[in-house]
Amino acid sequence: MTPPRLTxxxxxxxxxxxxxxxxxxxxxxxxxxxxxLGADPVPGQVExxxxxxxxxxxxxxxxxxxxxxxxxxxxxxxxxxxxxxQGAVHEVPVCYDxxxxxxxxxxxxxxxxxxxxxxxxxxAGEYHVAMYGFAPGYAYLTGVPxxxxxxxxxxxxxxxxxxxxxxxxxQCLVTTLTMPTGWWVIGRSPTPILTGDPARPFLFAxxxxxxxRRVGVDALAGTQSGALPAPGGA
Amino acid sequence: MPRAVLRVLEAGPHCSLQDAGRAGMMRFGVPVxxxxxxxxMALAHHALGNPPGAAxxxxxxxxxxxxxxxxxxxxxxxxGGFMVEAGGRxxxxxxxxxxxxxxxxxxxxxxxxxxxxxxxAGVLQAExxxxxxxxxxxxxxxxxxxxxxxxxxxxxxxxxxxxxIPCPVWARAPGDPVALVLxxxxxxxxxxxxxxxxxxxxxxxxxxDRMGVRLRGPSLAPDGALAIPSEPVLRGAVQxxxxxxxxxxxxxxxxxxxxxxxxxxxGSELDGFAQLxxxxxxxxxxxxxxxxxxxxxxxxxxxxxxxxxx
Numbered sequence: 001m002t003p004p005r006l007t008x009x010x011x012x013x014x015x016x017x018x019x020x021x022x023x024x025x026x027x028x029x030x031x032x033x034x035x036x037l038g039a040d041p042v043p044g045q046v047e048x049x050x051x052x053x054x055x056x057x058x059x060x061x062x063x064x065x066x067x068x069x070x071x072x073x074x075x076x077x078x079x080x081x082x083x084x085x086q087g088a089v090h091e092v093p094v095c096y097d098x099x100x101x102x103x104x105x106x107x108x109x110x111x112x113x114x115x116x117x118x119x120x121x122x123x124a125g126e127y128h129v130a131m132y133g134f135a136p137g138y139a140y141l142t143g144v145p146x147x148x149x150x151x152x153x154x155x156x157x158x159x160x161x162x163x164x165x166x167x168x169x170x171q172c173l174v175t176t177l178t179m180p181t182g183w184w185v186i187g188r189s190p191t192p193i194l195t196g197d198p199a200r201p202f203l204f205a206x207x208x209x210x211x212x213r214r215v216g217v218d219a220l221a222g223t224q225s226g227a228l229p230a231p232g233g234a
Numbered sequence: 235m236p237r238a239v240l241r242v243l244e245a246g247p248h249c250s251l252q253d254a255g256r257a258g259m260m261r262f263g264v265p266v267x268x269x270x271x272x273x274x275m276a277l278a279h280h281a282l283g284n285p286p287g288a289a290x291x292x293x294x295x296x297x298x299x300x301x302x303x304x305x306x307x308x309x310x311x312x313x314g315g316f317m318v319e320a321g322g323r324x325x326x327x328x329x330x331x332x333x334x335x336x337x338x339x340x341x342x343x344x345x346x347x348x349x350x351x352x353x354x355a356g357v358l359q360a361e362x363x364x365x366x367x368x369x370x371x372x373x374x375x376x377x378x379x380x381x382x383x384x385x386x387x388x389x390x391x392x393x394x395x396x397x398x399i400p401c402p403v404w405a406r407a408p409g410d411p412v413a414l415v416l417x418x419x420x421x422x423x424x425x426x427x428x429x430x431x432x433x434x435x436x437x438x439x440x441x442x443d444r445m446g447v448r449l450r451g452p453s454l455a456p457d458g459a460l461a462i463p464s465e466p467v468l469r470g471a472v473q474x475x476x477x478x479x480x481x482x483x484x485x486x487x488x489x490x491x492x493x494x495x496x497x498x499x500x501g502s503e504l505d506g507f508a509q510l511x512x513x514x515x516x517x518x519x520x521x522x523x524x525x526x527x528x529x530x531x532x533x534x535x536x537x538x539x540x541x542x543x544x
Contacts, residue, residue, distance in 0.1 A: 007418040010498035011526035013468060015418045022463050047258040049466035051490055056466035058260075061501070061527045062534055132263035133464050133490030136373055139263075140464075177373050194375075201364055202262045 004029070004077060008066040009056065012046075016073060017054040022142075022170075026053050027130060028082040031207045033073075036080060042072035050206050051131045052140075087129065087208035092174065092191050093215040094122075094165050100188035100220070107167075107184050111148050119214065121145045122186060127172060127210040132202070137176035137193040139204050144170045152182040163188050165212070190220050238305035238356060238391035242384045243338070246296010248443055250369035251360050251377030252351070254287030259364060260466060260489045267368040267376065267485050270349040270444065270508035273405045273537060274313030278353035280541050281310040281330050281399045282392075289360050289367040291352040291380055295511065297342035298380060300352075302333040308355040308394040309333065312401070314347015314509050328399040346406070347509045348442075356388035371444045371486045402540060404533070408506035411517035412499060414472065415526050419494035422456040423474070430454060431472075431496060432518055436480070440512045444486040449516075453478030456494045464492040470499035470507075484508065500526040502533035 005017045016033060019026035034050040037057065044064030049056040059069050096104060096119050108115045127141040144167050152168040158180045160166070165174050166183035174189050175181070193203045204210070252275070255268025269275040269292055279286050291298070293316070308330055311318050316327040321337035327350050333339055341350055360367045360377035367377035378384075411432075420428060436451035455478030467473065471483045473493040482499065483491075485508075499507060500521060510516065521529070 008415065008523035009418050009468060010415045010470060011501050011523060011530045015465070020462070047260055049260045049489065051465045052463040054463075054465050056260075056468075058468070061530050065527045066523045131464070131490065132261060133466075134263060134488050136262065136264045136370060136375060179372075198364075206261060 006070050006073060011061045013056050013058045014066060014069050014073060015054055015056050016077075019053045022052045025082070027142075029080065030055050032080050032082040033076060034206065035086075036076045040076070042069055042076070044069065051133065087205060089209045089211065090204060091211050091213050092189055093219055094187040094189050094212045095215050095217055095220050096187040097217050100217075101186050103184040104186050107148060107150060107186060110150055113147065118148050118186065121148045122167070122172075123212055123214060125172070125212070127212075129204040129206050129208045129210060130171075131206055135177055135179070137202055138173055139193060139202075141172045141210055142170055144172050150184060153184070154182075156180040156182040157185075160185055161188070163190065163192070165189055188220060190215070235389060236305055236356075236391045238307035238333075238354075238388045239303045240300045240307075240339075240386040240388070241303050242298065242380050242382055242386070243301050244297070244299040244382055245380045246294050246298065248294035248371070249296065249298050249380040250292055250371065250444075251289055251358070251367050251380065252292045252369060253289040253367040253377075255368040255485070256364050256366040263489050264364065264370065265485065265487050265489055266469065267366075267370050267444075269313075269351055270485050271313045271351070271405075271505045273402075273505045274349070275351045275353070276537060276541065277399055277401075277405070278310040278312035278351055281312070281397070282308065282353055282355045282394060284353060284355070286541075288353065289358040289377060290354075291386070293341045293350040293352065295343045295348055297340070298352075299338060299340045300386070301338045302335055303385070304335060305388075305391050306335065306393055307333050307388055307391045308396075309339065310353045310355075310399060311341060311350060312353070312399050313350040315344040316347060316350040317342045317344040328401045330394055330397045330399060332393055332396055346511075348511050349508055354386075354388045354391075355394055356391040359387040359389060400540075402536065404506070404536065406506065407509060408503040408516075409519075411519040412503050412507060413521045413526065413529060414470075414497040414499045414503075414518050415523055416497045416520050417495070418498075419456075419462070420496055422458075422462075422494040423454065423496050424457060427454045427456075427496070431480075432520055435515045435517055438510055438512050438514050438516065442512050444484055446481045446483040446487055447512075449480045449482065451480070454480050454496060456496075462492055462494055464490045467491045467495060468498055470501065470504050471495045472497045472499070482507070500529050502530045
């Protein structure tokens with residue numbers, strides 16, 4: 001891995017880039033620096049935003065500046081110890097039945113296997129919460145098994161309901177909003193990522209691990225959102 | 235304690251409740267949100283003696299009409315050059331006005347500006363998410379959109395003398411040209427495109443909401459960077475899609491993006507920039523990160539003097 005590149009962003013941030021392509025070692029370094037800054041913030045630190053290959057350190061320009069933050073980051077980077085597998089493990093239920101898994105047949109056709117094999121592959125995956133992005137609670141999970149990795153659809157499909165389990169390339173996520181998406185919709189989860197619990201508003205922390213567990217349609221009845229449309233609806 | 239109740243009679247798109255916003259949550263996909271023009275909100279609250287981060291009604295170019303159904307209440311209207319009608323009187327924005335029961339308060343687009351905020355002398359009752367009323371447009375989380383029929387309850391309603399709120403000249407518009415810092419991905423853009431960014435006039439398009447505004451102008455197409463890994467972005471980022479069209483990200487921006495960012499507006503330009511309307515012409519100039527820090531410190535000092543905190 002090349003030495004990290006530190007780039008100033010406007011008057012209030014430094015972008016720390018550990019690489020340019022997504023890679024496990026690069027992401028481990030991102031998480032290690034994220035942990036280090038969480039435990040021991042640099043003076044003036046406002047927030048730290050981890051992503052796939054880089055992390056943004058936002059600071060208050062009224063109390064510090066890029067040079068001071070860069071110097072503080074350099075000392076954190078010198079002591080950095082990437083450690084794997086520290087995150088919590090979550091089990092997330094998924095229903096693949098009927099219209100909840102509306103794209104399963106298309107994924108199976110492109111992967112050259114049966115729908116059941118797609119489901120088995122998805123369930124066999126060991127997923128990591130790599131980052132949140134896009135919108136509140138959109139946790140990008142890496143670890144989709146190779147046989148069911150597909151590029152996203154040529155055009156987004158509108159109105160994909162909140163709670164959808166969607167995949168594209170090596171990534172999987174459980175949506176929190178009803179939105180257009182070009183990812184493949186393979187199931188629905190009754191587990192809200194936005195928990196509604198003020199003490200722990202987001203189900204996952206970046207760095208956590210996730211396994212999916214198959215459930216039937218019954219598991220989606222009476223979920224706390226109460227807004228999940230019936231299969232075939234929406 | 236006195237209570238006042240307002241009803242929304244009409245509201246254009248993008249009118250919502252806002253407060254100082256929820257900083258520190260971008261790692262969960264949550265942008266800060268908050269008012270498009272933070273200076274206007276600060277001055278409106280100051281005029282009423284409110285805490286600086288209290289909740290306000292933010293009004294878009296679509297305008298809003300409220301009616302006081304119950305009680306008496308003073309409000310401060312600040313931001314842009316909007317037309318204000320209160321209890322049949324015609325005023326401009328940048329006013330403290332008192333409403334009597336039955337009075338209407340209309341805030342409509344005026345000679346300049348794109349966003350106006352209404353602060354209330356009292357405590358607006360609204361739903362908070364993650365501790366803040368600021369509405370995130372895409373999800374509706376927070377206090378929510380302002381739509382016809384909605385009631386706004388203000389507890390501890392107070393009355394203040396009617397007065398004009400001085401509008402600092404620097405709160406009217408961004409710098410001309412608007413200052414930005416190049417990067418963080420200017421390496422995907424050849425010198426020719428940096429020259430275009432810093433030389434050519436651009437126009438704000440109609441594709442403008444609280445998430446961002448698309449610009450019209452010459453193409454800034456990046457060199458084969460269509461698939462950079464998604465990375466964190468800030469309010470004010472100028473991201474360029476593969477077709478060469480630039481978008482300036484605003485208060486409700488996505489927290490990450492996979493398009494390269496050619497530049498990021500300096501923080502002290504964001505409030506003035508937000509007051510530009512679709513079709514306004516902008517030019518940009520590059521400053522160093524050090525100059526950008528100096529600019530925001532000067533702006534913060536100027537605002538602190540206005541707020542009597544210097």
